[in-house]
Amino acid sequence: MTYCVGILVEDGLVMCADTRTNAGVDNISSFRKLHMLDEGDKRLVVAASAGNLSITQSMLTILREGLEPKQEDGPRRFVKDAPTMFVVAQMFGEALRQANDLFADTLEEAGVSASVTFLLGGRIGDGPLTLYLVYDIGNFIECKPENPFLQIGESKYGKPILDRALKFNTPLDEVVKVALISFDSTIRSNLAVGRPIDLVVIPRDSKAPIKKRRIEADDRYFNDLSARWGMLLTEARAAIPDPPFMIDVVS
Amino acid sequence: MTYCVGILVEDGLVMCADTRTNAGVDNISSFRKLHMLDEGDKRLVVAASAGNLSITQSMLTILREGLEPKQEDGPRRFVKDAPTMFVVAQMFGEALRQANDLFADTLEEAGVSASVTFLLGGRIGDGPLTLYLVYDIGNFIECKPENPFLQIGESKYGKPILDRALKFNTPLDEVVKVALISFDSTIRSNLAVGRPIDLVVIPRDSKAPIKKRRIEADDRYFNDLSARWGMLLTEARAAIPDPPFMIDVVS
Numbered sequence: 001m002t003y004c005v006g007i008l009v010e011d012g013l014v015m016c017a018d019t020r021t022n023a024g025v026d027n028i029s030s031f032r033k034l035h036m037l038d039e040g041d042k043r044l045v046v047a048a049s050a051g052n053l054s055i056t057q058s059m060l061t062i063l064r065e066g067l068e069p070k071q072e073d074g075p076r077r078f079v080k081d082a083p084t085m086f087v088v089a090q091m092f093g094e095a096l097r098q099a100n101d102l103f104a105d106t107l108e109e110a111g112v113s114a115s116v117t118f119l120l121g122g123r124i125g126d127g128p129l130t131l132y133l134v135y136d137i138g139n140f141i142e143c144k145p146e147n148p149f150l151q152i153g154e155s156k157y158g159k160p161i162l163d164r165a166l167k168f169n170t171p172l173d174e175v176v177k178v179a180l181i182s183f184d185s186t187i188r189s190n191l192a193v194g195r196p197i198d199l200v201v202i203p204r205d206s207k208a209p210i211k212k213r214r215i216e217a218d219d220r221y222f223n224d225l226s227a228r229w230g231m232l233l234t235e236a237r238a239a240i241p242d243p244p245f246m247i248d249v250v251s
Numbered sequence: 252m253t254y255c256v257g258i259l260v261e262d263g264l265v266m267c268a269d270t271r272t273n274a275g276v277d278n279i280s281s282f283r284k285l286h287m288l289d290e291g292d293k294r295l296v297v298a299a300s301a302g303n304l305s306i307t308q309s310m311l312t313i314l315r316e317g318l319e320p321k322q323e324d325g326p327r328r329f330v331k332d333a334p335t336m337f338v339v340a341q342m343f344g345e346a347l348r349q350a351n352d353l354f355a356d357t358l359e360e361a362g363v364s365a366s367v368t369f370l371l372g373g374r375i376g377d378g379p380l381t382l383y384l385v386y387d388i389g390n391f392i393e394c395k396p397e398n399p400f401l402q403i404g405e406s407k408y409g410k411p412i413l414d415r416a417l418k419f420n421t422p423l424d425e426v427v428k429v430a431l432i433s434f435d436s437t438i439r440s441n442l443a444v445g446r447p448i449d450l451v452v453i454p455r456d457s458k459a460p461i462k463k464r465r466i467e468a469d470d471r472y473f474n475d476l477s478a479r480w481g482m483l484l485t486e487a488r489a490a491i492p493d494p495p496f497m498i499d500v501v502s
Contacts, residue, residue: 156407160436164484173497177488185411203500213496221494228491233415236483237428240476245464246424249454 001192002033002153004048005162005179006119008131008143011172012203013121015131016179017048018187020194034198035060036212038080044122044210045079045088046200050153051116051136052107059092059099059116067094085122085130092120093138100136117152122202129204157189158182176201177225180215184226195219252443253284253404255299256413256430257370259382259394262423263454264372266382267430268299269404269438271445285449286311287463289331295373295461296330296339297451301404302367302387303358310343310350310367318345336373336381343371344389351387368403373453380455408440409433427452428476431466435477446473 004017017033031053037060038045049056066076075081082088096116104114118134131143133150143150145168151159165178176199186193201211215222255268268284282304288311289296300307317327326332333339347367355365369385382394384401394401396419402410416429427450437444452462466473 154407156405156440157411159440160408160411161484163440164481165488172500173493174488176494176497177491180494181488181491189407189410189414201497201500208500211496211500221492221496225491229487230415232487232490233412236480236487237416237425237432239483240428240432240479241472242424243427243431243472245462245472246427246452249423249452249459249462 001190002050003151003155003158003183003186003190003193004033004050004119004153005149005151005155005158005182006048006121006131006133006143007149007162007166007175007179008121008129009148009166009172009175010145010169010204011175012201012205012208013129013131014172014175014179014199014201015046015048015119015121016183016197016199017119018183018193019196019198020192021053022192030196032198034200036200037063038122040080042123042125042206043080044202045082045085045124046121046202047092048119048152049116050118052103052112052114055096055099055103055107055114055116058102059095062095062098063091067091082124084127085120085124085132088122088124089120089132089134089140092118092132092134093140096134096136097138119150119152123206129202154186154190154193158186161185172201172203180222180225181229184222184229195222197222252441253301254406254409254434254437254441254444255284255301255370255403256400256406256409256433257299257372257382257384257394257402258400258413258417258426258430259372259380260399260417260423260426261396261420261455262426263452263456263459264380264382265423265426265430265450265452266297266299266370266372267434267448267450268370269434269444270447270449271443272304273443281447283449285451287451288314289373291331293374293376293457294331295453296333296336296375297372297453298343299370299403300367301369303354303363303365306347306350306354306358306365306367309353310346313346313349314342318342333375335378336371336375336383339373339375340371340383340385340391343369343383343385344391347385347387348389370401370403374457380453405437405441405444409437412436423452423454431473431476432480435473435480446470448473 007014019030107114115136121131134140197215258265358365366387372382385391448466
């Protein structure tokens, strides 16, 4: 499995993905799921994937080799030439359907899920900083300020903290902290999600530096955050009064 | 959907279930999912169910009317006559398979999941306090001290807090508090789980009183716990240092 989260707030975009893949519990390995697809002057396209690895890789190769021309004598279509993030999202959907056409039936016959979903974030030219969730059949939704995050993969363990903590005006360093707490909860509860975690932070201010970071298994900040969060939760629980209806049960 | 949790610790057994059922988001109602199946002298059998309501109700009726005799001239078999919890768990499996035989094919044709799982807890005579999870095909697992809880239904949102907080030696009032925090997280993240929550607490000491409680939408303790937990999480997040690699991103 996989856990990826994208958070789009007033100050910028944060995308995080784990790297664990497994085919059964005895076949676990590490693959990058956060991909910088375009990183040019005034162009930044980042994708995070969850689901079948063969479909994901085929789909990304299809994009890299360029989609078929729209007109017969037109050029092949590349992400690097797309004029807007909306066009990139459509290209993702198209490539995903093509990759599904290659393998999905065979996979389904073998009882293997072919489903792949993507988080797609970035900015092209003077266009807005955007975050999409692309579904396995190629349609997509866009992240909006009312609910400033999207998740794919093993999303439920880490959702309560996001639901509580994230607002559109949450500062970017707080967003990163919350994202990592969400990963910590997920990793503790599900073996199929694990470090390293890949992280990219894209400030809305295009002059501010973009941060890319891989949080390894020995990352000191993450280890400290995980230990502190555990202690703080214990303290928080202790601070809540005991249920009054339990008074005569417990001596 | 549904969320139920059973927690079996040194001091006793706690079982909790929500009451929300839905067939689509526009057909939401409230059904009791925590059932006292036997409550006699030295007998206590409690079940919590998740899944298809028609299969659940049929299965409980099959149990109430008694399973077919084992021998042709033998008596019908009732939960109230079962000598051990292990026998009750087997009867649950048998009744579940019978209820599945009635409807499962038809439901599957209609694209409706027939899956039902049960938490089954209690004590018979001088036997041990026991907690089982009965799967939809009738097999079951037993809760053991290494991992002192079992969940059914929408279990993932509320699992991280249980993973962190519960040990076999956690006191019973703390267990109830943790169970309610787990429900609070689930309810906030998933509309398909909602109050009232039914709660039963069975101390291991058979002379201590058994607690049954319905936590309604206006329950003061739960509302206070939910508000405090939210504040405490906010304080806990604030107490964790900001990511050091974000220093030059955030002004």
